[in-house]
Structure formats: C-alpha cells, structure tokens
Amino acid sequence: MLLSLILLLYLSFGAALFNYLERDNEIREKSKYAKLLKSVRASLCGKDAKQCNDLDRLLELHGNLSAAGLLSQRERFDISGAFFFAGTLISTIGFGISTPRTTIGRMSTIIYGVIGCTCCVLFFNLFLERVITVLTFILSCLDGIEDFWRPSLYKVFAILFTICGSFMFISAYFYSATEGWSYTDSLYFCFIGFGTIGFGDFVPNQQVNYKYSSHLIRLANFFILSFGASSVYCLFNVSSIVVRQLLNWLIKRIDIKINDPVFCWRRKPQRYMGLGLRPPQGLYISENDNGDVLLSLKDFLMNNRNSIVELHKQLIKSAEKNTSNEDKITANRVGPMGMLNEAFGDI
Known part of the structure; x- marks a missing residue:
C-alpha cells in the first residue's frame, strides 16, 4: 500500500515535471508547422x-x-534488418522503427515473441545470478571469509551502479562518433535502449553509408545493447532491494511514531510478566501500578499451567504450518528476488 502511494506520488511529480519542460516546446513546434x-x-x-x-x-x-x-533507402527486413527486429522484439526494447505489416507477420510475431521473451528473461536472470556470484567472490576475498558471511547489499549496488554508469558514458561516445548524434542525445539513447524502454526517436544502424565499416558497427551495436540491457537489468533488481529496505525502515519509523505516548493519546496496555499471557483470575494491573505486584515464578506457573499447555500446542501448530509453507511459491523465492534473497540473506 505504501509503495503504491509512493508510485502514485512519483507519477504525479513526473507528470508535472514533463508538462513544465515539454508542453511549451510542443506548442511552439505545432504553431511553427501550422504556419509553414x-x-x-x-x-x-x-x-x-x-x-x-x-x-x-x-x-x-x-x-x-x-x-x-x-x-529510408535501407531495407528494414533484409537479413541484418530482420535480425535487428528480432533482437528488439525478444529483449522487449521495441524501437518501433521496424514493424510487421502483413497479417501473417503480426501473428508470427506473437508466437515468436512469447517464446523469445521468455528465453530472454531467463537469460537476464542467469546473467544476474552470474554477476552476483562474481561480485560475492570478489567481496569475500576483500572482506575475508567468516561464518555466515553475506555480501553487503550496498557495496554490490555501488559496484553495479559504477559499472552501468561507466559503460553508458563510454557507449555514448561510440554512438556519437558513429551515428553523428550529439553526446547528450547519445547518452539519452543509451539509457532508453539499456533500460528496454525503446521510444524509437533515436535508432542506430539506420544510415546507408558510415565512416567506418558498417558490419563492424552493427556487430558492436549488438554487443553494446546486449551487455547494456543485461547490466541495467541487474542494477534495477538490486536497486529494488535497496528501495524495499528503505520502505521497511520508513514503515518502522512510522510505527514507532504511532506507538509513541507523546503522539498517541491511548497508552499501550501493559503485558503481564512480559510473556503475553493472561494474568491469574483476580489479579489486576492498573496503569499506575509501579510493578510491585509480581508473583513468584512457582505461583505463576501453577496458576497458568493451562495457558502454558495451550501456548505449547499453538507453537507446535505454528511450526507445522511454517514447515508446510516452505513448499509454497512466493515472490521472495522465485525469479530475481529469490536469487537476491539467497545471496544477501532474508531481505
């Protein structure tokens, strides 16, 4: 619920931000086109x-x-163009510059996309697992292996952020040199492409003539997009764990404020003996009690033996329930979240 509220507020902030940044330019361009x-x-x-x-x-x-x-003078569905289309399809980038226009082509896209996207997600998950394994090995060598050692989530996040940021800046130089884009446009394309957003306003490999070998440029572009998308996928998954921990911390802080007597009119009722069991019949603890009304351990056990037996039964049932839940599929046990839980512990 808290995450949904935060996302809604973030979407509202984004709407206000881009409305302020882009609306005036859109109106000017429409007016200019209408006059022309x-x-x-x-x-x-x-x-x-x-x-x-x-x-x-x-x-x-x-x-x-x-x-x-x-x-465009260049064919969209020659061998290299069709390979580029298939790659953007299964990676869910979908630049939109090449689209099937026949009915059988669109139906084939559905079948091919279901299989290809599934395999690509599996590849991303395996890539994430390998990256976490390598980073865990490196951090274990630096920190020293101890019992129950776990890699630091924030160190892994910092390393992945540095790798993705550096690769994005370097790739922007490549696209600026080969495609003739400005560096800011190239950096913008790298984020859109690596994040599998794919607006389609900037698409590589669309020129007929290049200063360099077109085959080498297309091959380099394939590896850049593949590694960039895989790396950013890893970064997004680890970042989601960081955000999750931040939300858990925020929820705890909110809970502390709610239970604080300064901010709450009603005081939390006192627990008898700190064990959460009901006090013996006839014993009442008022809010002004200073804690002197305490029974001896023997009297407590004698007066509450039935409650203790019932509590013991409840604990056994709870343990059996938890054991049966181990076979259930949850969001924390499958996919990227399951891998990260196994690597960093219970998060």
Whole structure:
C-alpha cells in the first residue's frame, strides 16, 4: 500500500515535471508547422480546392510511410534488418522503427515473441545470478571469509551502479562518433535502449553509408545493447532491494511514531510478566501500578499451567504450518528476488 502511494506520488511529480519542460516546446513546434503548412498551401494551391486536397493526401501518405520506415533507402527486413527486429522484439526494447505489416507477420510475431521473451528473461536472470556470484567472490576475498558471511547489499549496488554508469558514458561516445548524434542525445539513447524502454526517436544502424565499416558497427551495436540491457537489468533488481529496505525502515519509523505516548493519546496496555499471557483470575494491573505486584515464578506457573499447555500446542501448530509453507511459491523465492534473497540473506 505504501509503495503504491509512493508510485502514485512519483507519477504525479513526473507528470508535472514533463508538462513544465515539454508542453511549451510542443506548442511552439505545432504553431511553427501550422504556419509553414499554411504558407505552402498558399503558394502551391492558392484557392484551388482540388490541389489542396491532393496536397493533404500527399502529406498524409508521406507521414504514414515515414512512420513505417518505408522512406529510408535501407531495407528494414533484409537479413541484418530482420535480425535487428528480432533482437528488439525478444529483449522487449521495441524501437518501433521496424514493424510487421502483413497479417501473417503480426501473428508470427506473437508466437515468436512469447517464446523469445521468455528465453530472454531467463537469460537476464542467469546473467544476474552470474554477476552476483562474481561480485560475492570478489567481496569475500576483500572482506575475508567468516561464518555466515553475506555480501553487503550496498557495496554490490555501488559496484553495479559504477559499472552501468561507466559503460553508458563510454557507449555514448561510440554512438556519437558513429551515428553523428550529439553526446547528450547519445547518452539519452543509451539509457532508453539499456533500460528496454525503446521510444524509437533515436535508432542506430539506420544510415546507408558510415565512416567506418558498417558490419563492424552493427556487430558492436549488438554487443553494446546486449551487455547494456543485461547490466541495467541487474542494477534495477538490486536497486529494488535497496528501495524495499528503505520502505521497511520508513514503515518502522512510522510505527514507532504511532506507538509513541507523546503522539498517541491511548497508552499501550501493559503485558503481564512480559510473556503475553493472561494474568491469574483476580489479579489486576492498573496503569499506575509501579510493578510491585509480581508473583513468584512457582505461583505463576501453577496458576497458568493451562495457558502454558495451550501456548505449547499453538507453537507446535505454528511450526507445522511454517514447515508446510516452505513448499509454497512466493515472490521472495522465485525469479530475481529469490536469487537476491539467497545471496544477501532474508531481505
């Protein structure tokens, strides 16, 4: 519930932020396009309605072909283009620059995507497991092996953050040099691509002629996107554990504030003998009691032997219930969360 509230607040903050940053520019671009279109219509069509309709149809056709990627001189579904499409499909990046336009192609995309995305998620999980194993070995060599030793979650997070950040900055130089983008645009593309967001406003390997060997550039782009997406996947999973611990700490702080007598009108009732059992019949502990009304251990056991037997039975049932729950599938025992729980302990 707390996480849902935080996500809702974060989404609201994002909506306000991008509304402030992008809305004015969008209005200016629309106004500029409307003025240009009006000027072109006046110079080419004049008052001829038929020519204006033909111009509108031409602009609509041009927009559709451009969105489908059919205006580019480079084929979208040659061998290298089809390989690029298949890679963006199973990795869930989906730049959108290449899309199937036939019915059988779209139906085949569904079947191919179900199998491919499943295998790709499995690959990401295995990559995460290998990375955690390597980092655990490195940290164990640095810290020294002790009984019940566990790697520090925050050290692993810092290492992964450094690796992903460094690789992203280096890759941005590569795309800036090969694609002709600015460095900020290249850095933006690296995050969008590595995070498998894939807006499609920047897509590599779309030029016909490159300064360098196009085959080497395509091969390098494949390995960069593969390693970048796998690394950022690991970072996101470890970051989620850090956020989870932060939320647990926040919940504990909120619970302390609620139970604090300064912030709460009702005082928490005192427990008899600190064991959570009911006091013997006829014994009452008032809120003003200073703790002098205590029974001896022998009297306590004699007066509460039935309660102790019942408590013993409840503990046995609870243990049997916990044992049966070990075979149940939970979010903390499968997938990335299960791997991280095994590596860092009960988190």
